[in-house]
Amino acid sequence: MPSVAIFVPVYNEEKILSENVVHLMSYLDGVLPGYEIIIVSNGSTDSTVEIGEKLATAYPEITFSHTHERGVGHAFRRGVSLARADRIIAIDADLTTDADFIPRACKLLDTYDIVIGSKKRGIQERSAVRIMGSDLFILFARVLLGLPYGDYSIGAKAYRREVIMRYLDCVGGGSSYVIDIIYRSWRDRARIIEAPVRCSDTRKSHFNLVHEGIYRFYRLFGLWFGK
Ligand SMILES: Nc1nc2c(ncn2[C@@H]2O[C@H](COP(=O)(O)OP(=O)(O)OP(=O)(O)O)[C@@H](O)[C@H]2O)c(=O)[nH]1
Ligand SMILES: [Mg+2]
Known part of the structure; x- marks a missing residue:
């Protein structure tokens, strides 16, 4: 039985999926015995699904799944x-x-x-616009909800399964699943720690950043109204 599952959501990642997963496995083999990798695609329109299926056939550590429904929160649930x-x-x-x-x-x-990998407490090489967008969201999460953390993005977040299971039914279908879980578990006094991370992300986001911004703030206000 694997001791840790690495969850990788993917949307149209044909260019990097195979190479990055193989690279990740060669790193994990040296540092983490007993892992599994769960790759989930939603609605990819390129060859991500074929590549994911091939990876799952070639490596017993990998599970691949896909649905046509868009939204990374759905992928997380899966x-x-x-x-x-x-x-x-x-x-x-x-x-x-x-x-x-x-x-x-x-x-x-x-x-x-929960371990929150935090770009804000670590080092980040991202565009000024993306850093400003994240900073604004972090500020609103602090002011409206009292949340003291510095990162609510999908990547570099670690959870104990039993904590996720408590909140899984009320998480959103998009990327707000992260703050949905963090906020509810923080309110319930879960043990949460932030770990600084180094992030160098200069590629174009696979999210539509305008839609994503509106969606995330909409969900954030929803949590605030529901307080
Ligand atoms: N399953 C699934 N994965 C998605 C979806 N949208 C994006 N992803 C994946 O989510 C991950 C993060 O996407 P990126 O494009 O790197 O997003 P980013 O803007 O750099 O993310 P931030 O860390 O928030 O700045 C990647 O692995 C994407 O393939 C989706 O709708 N479904
Ligand atoms: Mg990225």
């Missing part, structure tokens, strides 16, 4: 249902955050329920 391990670590397929977050987070999950 990933959690497929994972056998009791620790789930989400990372982006572009591997833009240093992979050493994975073994560090895995160790921290011995004593914490």
Whole structure:
């Protein structure tokens, strides 16, 4: 039984998926015995699905699943249902955050329920616009909800499965699933720690950043109204 599941959501990642997953596995083989990788695609229109299926056939550690429904929160739910391990670590397929977050987070999950890999507390090379967008969201999360953390993006987040299961029914279908889980578990006094991460992400986002911004703030206000 694997001790940790690495969850990788993918949307149209044909250019990097195979190479990055193989690279990730060669890193994990040296530092983390007993892992599984769960790759979930939603609505990819390129050859991501064929590549994912080939990877799953070639490597017993990999599980691949896909649906036509868009939304990374749906993918997360599917990933959690497929994972056998009791620790789930989400990372982006572009591997833009240093992979050493994975073994560090895995160790921290011995004593914490959630580990928030934080670009704000670490080092980030991202465009000024993206940093400003994230900073604004972090500020609003602090002011409206009292949340003290510095990163609510998908990648570099680690969870104990039992914590996720408590909130899975109320998480959104998009990327707000992260703040949905963090906010509810923080309110319920879960043990949450932030770990600084180094992120160098200069490729174009696979999200539509305007839609994504509107959606995330809409969900954030929803949490605030529901307080
Ligand atoms: N399953 C699934 N994965 C998605 C979807 N949209 C994006 N992803 C994946 O989510 C991960 C993050 O996407 P990126 O394009 O790197 O997003 P980013 O803007 O760099 O993310 P930030 O860290 O928030 O700045 C990648 O692995 C994408 O392939 C989706 O609708 N479904
Ligand atoms: Mg990225």
